[in-house]
Amino acid sequence: MTQPIKPHPLFARFYAKLAGPALEKAGVAEHRRRLLADLTGEVIEIGAGNGLNFPHYPPEVTRLVAVEPEPKLRALAQERALGASVLVEMREARAEQLPFADASLEAAVVCLTVCSIADPHAALAELHRVLRPGGQLRFFEPVQADTPAMRRVQRALDATVWPRLMxxxxxxxxSQRTITNAGFTLTTVDRFNFPESRIPMPAGTHILGTAVRSDQAGTR
Structure with a gap:
């Protein structure tokens, strides 16, 4: 049974006007380029937002299926897609219920997305399903902090205000464990802080890397 898509209009406006530009100013474009370098063939990106990744896809990508459930962000992404160097197909769908056939795509991208999906385990299992055997997953995500003290801060924020505001x-x-539990085998993982700051930030620890679809699906 398909679940309804819940719009987040206030967050969409905040992200498009403030958060997105702030990330670009902090240097996220370089991480986007690293994330997408050398991709080829038919690719799916879930949580495409307002399309900030689109300019960084290499021309060897023959088809980009960009999934975004939030209506305002999807409309902005559609506008940005018109100027992209790759063919972009915008789709309205939830990451947990992708409207694509099994083993139909060559690569998948998650960029600052797994952190906000209602059921990240289901979403990664869906990506595993739609990728061909040996298909590649590219990921760039905020994750658990390195220190116990900051992990306590993260738990407190995640249980209260952060998800509501963001x-x-x-x-x-x-998210790294979620990826492997879905049946992916990690091939590269770079762990770093972003944005660079002298003051530790609750959402500052990130991973960027690649994984491949294993023959067997993971466990929920």
Missing amino acids: GGCHTGRD
Whole structure:
């Protein structure tokens, strides 16, 4: 049974006008380029937002299926897609229920997205399903902090205000474990702080890397 898509209009406006530009100013474009470098063939990106990744896809990508459930962000992404160097197909869908056939795509991208999905385990299992055997997953996500003290801060924020203010985003999810539990085998993982700051930030710890679809699906 398909669940309804819940819009987040206030967060969409905040992200498009403030949060997105702030990330670009902090240097996120370089991480986007690293994330998408050398991709080829038919690719799916879930949580495409307002399309800030689109300019960084290499021309060897023959088709980009960009999934975004939030109506305002999807409309902005559609406008940005018109100027992209790759063919972009915008789709309205939830990451937990992707309207694509099994083993139909060559690569998948999650960028600052797993942190905000209602059921990240289901979403990664869906990506595993739609990727061909050996298909690649590219990920760039905020994750659990390195220190116990900051992890306590993350748990407190995630249980109270942060998801409400940030469109469902959680600061302290163990997205790397979620990826492997879905049946992916990690091939590269770079762990770093972003944005660079002298003051530790609850959402500052990130991972960027690649994984491949294993033959067997993971466990929920």
